[in-house]
Amino acid sequence: MSKNVFKEIEESSKGEAFKGMCEIAHAFMKKERLDAEDEVKNFLDKNINFNNDERFGSVSQVIKNGLNWYMIDYLYEKGAVHYLVKNNQFLEFGVDDGFIEANLRYRRMIDNGWNEVDAMDECIDEAAYANGTILKACDEDRDGIGKLGYEIFNKGNKAIYYFITGTPNEEFSLKKIVKEIK
Incomplete structure (x- = not known):
């Protein structure tokens, strides 16, 4: 790909x-991931099946065993992006x-130190893969992974509001989600 679609x-x-919403979402997710860093490390230690040796290969296998960090992070971020697009008159769903x-990735x-060309080549594929694989897994298991996934999505959707208004609410934090799931 190499050209900068953004x-x-x-x-x-x-x-x-678009640029403003990407900046808000990036700042929000960076803060949430940093706040949840210790919980995520503990979560990954307990989920020995999760590794990323091959490009996305292990994610499909892990989905069979339930939620993992990749899925939690994606669904939470997707909820935040949903809120930002929904509340911006210049942006539209589906595009x-x-x-x-992809810009967040x-x-x-x-x-994380990638160069711009490699990051650009990878981010669109990774976003498309996450959308296809994780959403499909949630749809196929609506009462299990799908139900939890929807709850994570909704918490991300609400947490970004509190981030924007400057009144963080721990109830919807990524840190609390990871603590509850592990």
Whole structure:
């Protein structure tokens, strides 16, 4: 891929809205992940089946065993993105939400030391894979993974509101979600 698709969106008529929502979502998820760092480490230690040696390969296998960190993080982030797109008159579902999700992966990869070209090549594929695999798993197990997934999504949707208003609510934090699931 290599070309920066986000730059193209940022230069379009909805560019400022897109860029602003990506910045808010990135700051929100960065804070939530940092706050939940200790719980996540404990969670990963207890879930020995989760590894990422192959590109996405293990995620499909882990889904069979229930929720894992990749899924929790994705569903929580997806809830936050849903809120941001829903409450922005310049953005639309089915187009902008997917690109914001990919942009968040891109920014996270950059934060983790990836170069821009490799991050751009990977982020769209990873976002598409997460959407296809995790949402499918939730749909197939609506009373199990799907029910928990929907709860995580809703907490991310509510937590971003509290983040924006400057009144964080621990009830909807990623840290609390991980504590409850592990």
